[in-house]
Amino acid sequence: MGGALKRMTSCEMEITHERERRGRTGSDEWMEKENGVRLQPEQANMPSELETAMESLILVFHRYASRDGRTGTLNRRELRLLMENELSNFLRCQKDPAAVDKIMKDLDTNGDGQVDFEEFVSLVVGLSIACERCYQLRVKNEGRK
Numbered sequence: 001m002g003g004a005l006k007r008m009t010s011c012e013m014e015i016t017h018e019r020e021r022r023g024r025t026g027s028d029e030w031m032e033k034e035n036g037v038r039l040q041p042e043q044a045n046m047p048s049e050l051e052t053a054m055e056s057l058i059l060v061f062h063r064y065a066s067r068d069g070r071t072g073t074l075n076r077r078e079l080r081l082l083m084e085n086e087l088s089n090f091l092r093c094q095k096d097p098a099a100v101d102k103i104m105k106d107l108d109t110n111g112d113g114q115v116d117f118e119e120f121v122s123l124v125v126g127l128s129i130a131c132e133r134c135y136q137l138r139v140k141n142e143g144r145k
């Protein structure tokens with residue numbers, strides 16, 4: 001992870017902790033003042049859609065990564081299980097029976113035989129980019145009708 005991203009992430013954590021402690025953030029107050037929008041306390045504390053998606057990513061990874069003694073990384077079996085359960089539609093489209101092994105090899109950039117969270121995220125990013133392309137094509141085709 002790059003230095004800037006790391007700094008951003010730790011900054012994000014501080015904001016989250018501060019938010020948990022105070023229940024409200026300065027930006028909530030700013031929004032109220034500027035826009036006359038009064039956020040309900042529950043609403044102000046609710047994670048956004050994107051924050052929820054990020055949390056899911058972390059939780060799913062760790063659920064599978066902690067199956068063997070070594071937590072924090074996916075071994076080949078854990079990655080296979082994760083893909084079979086959580087990416088079943090994608091896996092079904094793969095004609096190659098060795099697809100998971102090939103993906104494992106691609107993801108394991110540091111070659112330690114384990115997939116850590118950073119390596120795992122690159123799979124999710126790659127698939128998301130492919131899905132977004134399909135989404136764009138669909139929107140384009142619907143526009144033609």
Ligand SMILES: [Ca+2]
Pocket residue numbers: 107108109110111112113114115116119
């Ligand atoms: Ca690795």
